[in-house]
Amino acid sequence: MDHEAPPAHLSRVVAEFQAQETLRTSTHPEAQRYELHIGSLTEYLESVPSTNLQTHRGELRSGARANLLMGVASNRVDVKIAAARAERTLERLAEPLCTLWSAEPIRDQPLLDLAWLEVIRNAAHDSICACSHDEVVDAVLHRYAEATETAHGVASSAIEHASTQIQQAGLLLLNPCARERTELIEVDLTASALAEGFEALGQSWVQVLAERPAQEELHLTTAADGPMVVARELIFEHPETVHVLLIEREDSANAVGDARRVLEVHMFSNAENVSSQLEALSDLEALGQLEALSPLEALSQLGQRCEQDPGLLIRTVLHHAEASTRALTISGPVPGFGWRIWEPHRASSLVQSTGPYGLTNGLISVEVNTEDGTFSVNGQAGYGHIIDDVDVGDTYNWCPTEPELVVRQPQVTRAQVIEQGPLRGRLRIDSEYLLPAYAPTKTAPEPESLLQVVTTVIELRADEGILRVTTSLNNQVRDHRMRVHFPLQERASNSRAECAFGLVQRPLAAEGGPNEWGVPTFPSRRFVQAGDLTVTHEGLCEYELVDLDGDPQNPLTTAGALALTLLRCTGWLSRGPMASRPLPAGPENQLLGAQMQKPLTLNYAIALNHPDPYELADRVWSPLQIGTSAGEGSLANEGSKLDISGMEVDAVLTDSTGRLVVRCHEPWGHAARMRVLGRSGQIIDLLGNTLGPFAEELEVRPHQILTLSLDPT
Template sequence: MSRKYNIFIYHHTHWDREWWATMQDFRIRLVELIDELLDTLDSDPEFRCFLLDGQTIVLKDYLEIRPENEQKLVRYIRENRIQCGPWYILPDEFLVSGEAHIRNLWLGHQVSERLGYDNLDVGYIPDTFGHISQMPQILQGFGIDNAMVWRGLGGPEETFKQEFLWEAPDGTQVFAYWFPDGYYVVDFLHFDNPQKTYDETFGRVRRSLERWTKRATTGNLLMPYGGDHRLIDKRLPRLIRAVNEDLKEFGEMRWATTKEFLTAVREEQPKLDVVRGELRRTGADLPHLLPGVLSSRIVLKQLNQIGQNALERYAEPMSALAWLHGRRYEASMLWKAWELLVQNHPHDSICGCSIDQVHREMLPRFAQSKQIADIVTEKSAQHINARIDTSDLPEGAMALVVHNPLSWKRSGIATVHVLRTLDIHPRTYVLLDAAGGEVPFQVKDAAVLKPMTDKWRYTEIAFEAKDVQGFGYRTYTLMKRETALDPKQLFVTTVQAAAKLKGSDAPADLRIGSNLLENGRLKVEVDADNGTLTITDKASGTIYGGLNAFEDGGDAGDTYNYGAPLMDQVLRTSGSPVRVHVSAEEAGYAKATLKVEVDWSLPKGLDETRRSRSSDYVACRLTSYVTLAAGSSRVDIRTEWNNEAGDHRLRALFPLGKTAAVSHAEGHFDVVERPVAIGDAGNGWPETTVLQLPQQGYVSVGGSGRGLTVASRGLPEFELLSDSRGTLAVTLLRAVGWLSREDTLVRVGGAGPETPVPDAQSYGPNAAEYSIVVHSGDWLEDRSYVQAHEYLTPLYGTLTDVHEGALPKDDGLIELIGEHTLLLSACKKAEASDSLILRFWNVAKRPTEAVVKLKRKPAGVCYANLREQPLSGGEIDIAEDGSFFVRAGAAAIVTLAVELQR
């Protein structure tokens, strides 16, 4: 042995709040654990310290049951005998948004601030199923310059070391430690068992340490002692002494903290390799990535996207705008909504890989979070509406106010709900813009439960709102016509020739015909034989065919891994016998929807051997509502079906029309490029190569004259197929019946208990929403991401009455000027000051800048970190007209603190 090693052992538990048992079941175990820990710390000064995982929610869960122990618990944290944090919960990184990660760290900070201790500044994320590319930048934004990771990377011990520099796409680095054998090490478990040999006790510890030396960059080794829901081991002081006696010539083990180990390694200043970007690797000697969680229980992902959008895109910015107009900023309510939502973000929760009861208990948290967000949004919008001067409206008129929760001027379809006490129809009512021009609109009955009212019967008014300013609004007037229009008139424009008043008029560019929708930009045709769509881009003449075909294959995996059965049978609606029926679901001047019904048959499940699909078939009707709006350059689709089949995967297919080498998918403050080709299928590996990939909102392929972007609401899994057509496959459903199974072909061993989870089969009604954007180049040059975000964040339509006010009918807070590549991800009031927080990120891998012009001249603007603390030297000059430059490096996250006169 050329050197003696310093062996740092940290005692810990990895606490899944809910997983193979419910939250309350695990909480009882947690209370018993912390009770015993406190008693042991009281009685044994040699029991040095214990890590309560990297999350603070364990403190909250414990103190709700044992509030009398708060003072003692906090004292031991201050004395560094208990460590926890910095997270509120340990999240899955790929299935929640970038802003959700920031709020998670904020919530962790709030717990420590409330209890009066300093949070642990270690980026402890040992068991997430891979790591996002921008995590180094997020951690550094909270003053955390390190990370401890496991899944998603590794390699031969000769070349891959346990310490490295992890670099985000913007160049931000953190010092990172990789667990060579994972965080779950219990080598002392059998030490007091007389039946165990030296080789099974001391020898096992020695072998682990010797193995780790080959990956160490310094003379320091780290031994985790603990694991999932592991309790404390009161024998540890004695056991460490016994092990040290055995390891005299090798090194010395000492009880330490993770921070002490990281500090010791850094003090030796080793030369470290740089690992860049996201960590999602599989390989011959890598830990399981468990990528099937991207599509397990899709409904959870959909509810999460709805909840995140409700907070990030509506409640927070609308509350901030109302605050600028004198309303109280509802910070406590918003944080409560975030807390409920983030409690669903642990990697065993949002991943859908827990028992059924756990996921049933997630649904009320999703619902309650969104209830708060919706109410805050509506109250904020009405506060602004009440200050708009509508006093010049005629008697009996209504003001329809359309709010834009995005940071750029946009046009699009707005919907407003009016109580069904008035007979509102284009024949008897007219809608006018601020200049007095008539705006075509359409109506339909709607049954919705809106916040703060017990009414549910409404008339939905839909129309194209044009040029609504960034973080602003535009007001329209709805009033009775002096003379009703001809009762024979049809308020639709037809493709085929039509008689006068029967579809011949064209007040907008939208037309509908047999199996056809068309506007000034797109022509959408439905194939009557298989139900697929053909979209023609009128500007370029490019035709995209075979869109929205469906593929269904067997799944003999579990909630952790998709695994095709040994003898799979993959069916496609573009090649299988199907029956198609197309009808006009909605037709009007603003938007039109075709209802495309595809009747199909699918195998009922797997056969008894689980090696093949069943020879029994069940009916499956896929109903796609295909919508094209006036002036729109995208096609929106909602597909519904009643799932009666088990153990299968259903995907929607979108061929580009030529081969594609790479995909670009929005991630977390990053658009990630990934190749289609795979170098090694992974034969013989612990887990085979992963073809399915994550996305946060949209994925795009294209270049050299053809481009295709698919945006989706809560469908985080896609695959770019290695076919000649560059086909994107977006997973709509993955139905399985087991938490974990040992017999899947794609993974060695289990990933959890072998427990049946029938709810994960997703029987019954299902739905998926997505949108197709065609363009002539790649996603960046054609800015297809703008269309994707407009789809994900519809305009917010409201209703107000006639009143005086100080605000004009058309207003906006922000304008970004220049050929920039900035997207705004957050608009909120600062936590500790009266500043407005604006957070941007650069979608491009090159620097960018823009002139920001606000409605009011700021008193001051500065760059801040993610904790909203001003950066040294970060003051920004403000021009006479109130505008200022914001600059962002490649893939950089930029947070601005803006002082505004309220």
């Protein structure tokens, strides 16, 4: 009874049934008697047998007897992306960093609780499934945004505290995941650091992105806006500022075009830069006595001058310790749940262009086909094939037109290499598709067509066999489903996708029934595998194995491609009748937001023959975090806070008593040995009840979910 309380007459009906059963079995003693009573779930579970049970392998996912409503995984992709980001930021960034590095993890716990509360509030099924009015979905997105920002704040605080714990000064790399990792990082390097790196390693260790001068003009504003702009810079953007110089002069070369007084606000993070700036002022005598002010003093004087002279212009200037370069470089190995002070490392598999539309790093090669906007991987064509079809369904179910309206090719495709390496290469594909503007109706059986531009950027990094892909578009079209197809070099009879605490293997077919088509579109949490292909994504939850060579019910049938749904747009919360589901699944209300007519950025990555999809997902979506060590702590330049292996780590938490809690699962269906190096503690259940002790190593059952409470070190 979805959305209903138990009816008032339920107890009367049960009593009448029991009375009839008593009468029936009294006249037919040989008949089996049926008992019916109202009880709790706990009472029911205590009454059923728990041994010698039948085994059923599979997902128990079927639309044969009740509507599965599988289309909820692909509607409102903005909600699915926001959910993925919020969960990932909490689980794989804020919680582990706070637990391992915060000065007082218990102090930050209320913030994490608040963020999780927003996620839990969104767990109501019509909220997370986005089968709701636009106003409800707006609130869902707002809650996810608050949860994500709160989690980022907790993580930033932990990184700041970690930066005070290391002996050596320098760039500090933190690994929020369990596996040791070496990856590409983006950092600011001083001229001296660049020179030292070039001398030691040559050219292959760095890729320059941008130069940053020692003196950087941030803003030129009016007196009306100046105090607020400067306050924002001092408080939020550059809180490291310790000294401010206020220099007032006449400026004839301003944007207004006439001579006006300009008050320059020079921001410094150390006293040496202030002295250097004073020495560099050629008109120091004309300016008179200048005094280095604190940020608070500077804001006070700035406010007074702006009030005295409303025509004043305010120029904000930021001074760095020295000129620097924004660059890509290699991190070096960072232990799982550990840290490392960065030092230059050389990449072994450098990126280089292969003609006007290709890239390679020796591990994987990619080349764009400018005829259809697809790309080849290691010589195999057809990756990234975008296919768009008209959808007359609703937020619950996809439904095609009859006959189907499908667009398989762009009108025009342009491609270019926008980065050539040596550490990162990027290819850009701009494709123009002529799509039906909306689904045909009785009054408009032949809809007009719109030109929809889709931009795809493919990124290849040194030392990685991964292609990271970003597809962006300003969606103008209604009532459609857009999917991207990838060929399988090894045809597949099943797929394997991540779900909560495990992997689920699925066949090519899905079971339907009289009230719903059995559409074999399935959900995945972060990744899906089929044949030689692994796809990991950010909230693009729906996939399907396609290009079948036979009947999907035949166990010998295989699929030649995987389709990943990028977006599905509909104008109905629910509707009916429609071919894929004859009866409505909810209120028959029209929606605007579910058409997704707005700019969208969709991210995924692919790899061939990748041995560990969990490692791939963590590498792509949970990168190393970067701080700046002042060299004031006691920890060595490299180490691990928690060395754990043998299971997939799902959570690293702090309980209410301050103990470190680790939750893991075994995903592969094999017995395993879990190891927590140098640690002991208690095995606990999900409620925190103690089940028994452990010391460093533990035998694990297939598919076991395990929670450990670790003793203090």
